[in-house]
Amino acid sequence: xxxxxxxxxxxxxxxxxxxxxxxxxxxxxxxxxxxxxxxxxxxxxxxxxxxxxxxxxxxxxxxxxxxxxxxxxxxxxxxxxxxxxxxxxxxxxxxxxxxxxxxxxxxxxxxxxxxxxxxxxxxxxxxxxxxxxxxxxxxxxxxxxxxxxxxxxxxxxxxxxxxxxxxxxxxxxxxxxxxxxxxxxxxxxxxxxxxxxxxxxxxxxxxxxxxxxxxxxxxxxxxxxxxxxxxxxxxxxxxxxxxxxxxxxxxxxxxxxxxxxxxxxxxxxxxxxxxxxxxxxxxxxxxxxxxxxxxxxxxxxxxxxxxxxxxxx
Numbered sequence: 001x002x003x004x005x006x007x008x009x010x011x012x013x014x015x016x017x018x019x020x021x022x023x024x025x026x027x028x029x030x031x032x033x034x035x036x037x038x039x040x041x042x043x044x045x046x047x048x049x050x051x052x053x054x055x056x057x058x059x060x061x062x063x064x065x066x067x068x069x070x071x072x073x074x075x076x077x078x079x080x081x082x083x084x085x086x087x088x089x090x091x092x093x094x095x096x097x098x099x100x101x102x103x104x105x106x107x108x109x110x111x112x113x114x115x116x117x118x119x120x121x122x123x124x125x126x127x128x129x130x131x132x133x134x135x136x137x138x139x140x141x142x143x144x145x146x147x148x149x150x151x152x153x154x155x156x157x158x159x160x161x162x163x164x165x166x167x168x169x170x171x172x173x174x175x176x177x178x179x180x181x182x183x184x185x186x187x188x189x190x191x192x193x194x195x196x197x198x199x200x201x202x203x204x205x206x207x208x209x210x211x212x213x214x215x216x217x218x219x220x221x222x223x224x225x226x227x228x229x230x231x232x233x234x235x236x237x238x239x240x241x242x243x244x245x246x247x248x249x250x251x252x253x254x255x256x257x258x259x260x261x262x263x264x265x266x267x268x269x270x271x272x273x274x275x276x277x278x279x280x281x282x283x284x285x286x287x288x289x290x291x292x293x294x295x296x297x298x299x300x301x302x303x304x305x306x307x308x309x310x311x312x313x
Contacts (some may be wrong), residue, residue, distance in 0.1 A: 007036055013043025029067045032306045040236050041076040049084035053109045063089040072096050086116040088169045093120045101128035107155035109133030135160045142171035154184030163191035163226050164201050165240045172202035179209040188217040193226035199239035213252030215283045220260040237267035244272045251279040259289035259306055262296040273298035279305050
């Protein structure tokens with residue numbers, strides 16, 4: 001639990017750590033808190049989350065591995081399977097490096113995000129294969145200076161910023177880059193999602209670059225009317241301000257007709273959104289891929305297919 005006096009702590013895991021059936025009564029299974037200078041190398045974390053998935057007991061779900069209130073941390077070649085909730089949680093930390101992660105859960109397992117980053121800065125995720133029932137990588141409120149590259153994602157819900165705006169007072173997301181990503185059969189590719197309700201949050205300085213979409217349902221999507229429920233969804237206008245977002249060098253196939261959906265807030269339109277070198281087609285025998293735009297301003301460079309519908313300033 002810290003504070004630790006050493007600035008060079010190494011935890012090497014040579015086998016498999018299996019979560020006990022009773023650990024859901026705790027806030028965390030394996031947690032490193034208040035640590036500076038930590039390396040966690042190797043090992044397989046088995047969260048045995050199947051029982052919780054079946055009952056969807058959200059009050060007791062726990063991440064398999066969490067890094068909290070720490071800095072200068074390296075997760076090196078860590079594997080995680082069947083977590084109850086997030087596999088890896090990075091929270092209120094700085095300068096965290098994750099390399100070569102191998103993360104897996106069933107495609108229908110709820111809330112099993114591969115890596116969730118929140119209230120943290122200077123986080124790099126480099127190399128790895130992530131397949132889950134939720135986002136491969138999710139970026140929550142208060143995340144800044146995040147770099148993601150060379151990831152294979154699928155199954156899952158893609159790489160997502162959000163959801164944001166569930167609370168009125170909420171920190172924003174700034175300076176996120178995700179590049180060299182392969183999406184295989186995911187629900188989404190690159191996604192930004194916010195709730196349709198008042199909020200003072202924001203998303204700015206985002207670059208999504210160099211991705212291959214293989215039969216992805218929503219390869220590129222901004223959804224400011226996000227609600228995973230079928231009832232009691234908010235119907236107000238999203239207060240999250242989205243600006244400075246670039247989608248560049250994205251190609252492959254969409255499993256649905258609408259390959260690019262930019263559905264922004266009517267009171268806070270998305271601004272400075274740009275598409276460059278986009279080539280997305282419909283998979284199978286469907287109609288040609290299309291793009292849908294609402295309350296979004298910016299433009300396009302180079303070839304963009306399906307044709308760009310973003311409003312020019």
